[in-house]
Amino acid sequence: MPTFSYDDLMQLPSRYRGRLLNKISGLKPANLIGTKSKNGQPNLAIFNSVVHIGANPPYLGFILRPTTVERHTYENIKETGWYTINQISAQIHKQAHQTSAKYERGVSEFASVGLTEWYHQDFNAPFVAESHIKIGLQFEEEHYVKCNDTRLVIGKVRHLFLPDNCLDEDGDVRLEDLDSVTIGGLDSYYSIAKLGRYPYAKP
Numbered sequence: 001m002p003t004f005s006y007d008d009l010m011q012l013p014s015r016y017r018g019r020l021l022n023k024i025s026g027l028k029p030a031n032l033i034g035t036k037s038k039n040g041q042p043n044l045a046i047f048n049s050v051v052h053i054g055a056n057p058p059y060l061g062f063i064l065r066p067t068t069v070e071r072h073t074y075e076n077i078k079e080t081g082w083y084t085i086n087q088i089s090a091q092i093h094k095q096a097h098q099t100s101a102k103y104e105r106g107v108s109e110f111a112s113v114g115l116t117e118w119y120h121q122d123f124n125a126p127f128v129a130e131s132h133i134k135i136g137l138q139f140e141e142e143h144y145v146k147c148n149d150t151r152l153v154i155g156k157v158r159h160l161f162l163p164d165n166c167l168d169e170d171g172d173v174r175l176e177d178l179d180s181v182t183i184g185g186l187d188s189y190y191s192i193a194k195l196g197r198y199p200y201a202k203p
């Protein structure tokens with residue numbers, strides 16, 4: 001049985017350790033974050049750490065890696081206050097993965113990987129036209145995570161766009177009808193199958 005103590009983990013080669021630790025918490029949501037710099041340069045990047053913070057009021061968060069290199073998504077969010085979270089479906093997962101490459105600041109990942117910018121009224125951040133679920137957010141707050149130099153970035157949901165055929169009367173979204181994918185670690189993509197839906201659990 002493969003077994004690792006904390007010291008064993010810390011002695012592993014960094015890529016191996018990253019691959020291992022990124023996968024043991026299970027599959028993660030697959031999203032693209034769209035932003036624009038204050039000069040109007042669009043940017044798009046894949047994130048697997050988007051998390052539900054709360055519904056009342058509606059907040060979503062994501063974890064940002066250390067800012068020891070240029071982080072265009074973060075810089076644009078701090079400059080403008082606006083960003084979008086766009087769900088990755090099976091049809092676009094390869095293009096979505098490619099957005100993780102370190103493109104120069106002046107290069108649009110939309111154009112480079114072949115995804116389409118889509119705008120809503122006066123909301124200035126780009127949505128991904130091909131994504132089935134599109135969310136427009138306003139930056140709310142960030143929390144510095146001291147132990148590993150990362151940040152939890154939180155935004156308020158200002159706009160939510162869903163396709164016609166996936167929303168039930170009680171507010172449930174049928175992700176299984178949207179060809180949604182999930183991400184394992186940083187390089188593996190999975191499609192989903194629903195096992196069931198159950199009533200509110202009581203003791």
Ligand SMILES: Cc1cc2nc3c(=O)[nH]c(=O)nc-3n(C[C@H](O)[C@H](O)[C@H](O)COP(=O)(O)O)c2cc1C
Nearest residue numbers: 045046047048049063064065071072073100101186
């Ligand atoms: C599957 C996958 C998931 C990723 N998730 C995150 C994440 O949650 N947080 C993060 O900071 N970077 C994440 N990255 C790395 C960013 O996509 C990458 O650093 C990208 O270049 C950021 O682009 P930007 O500088 O334009 O913001 C992920 C990469 C991959 C391949």
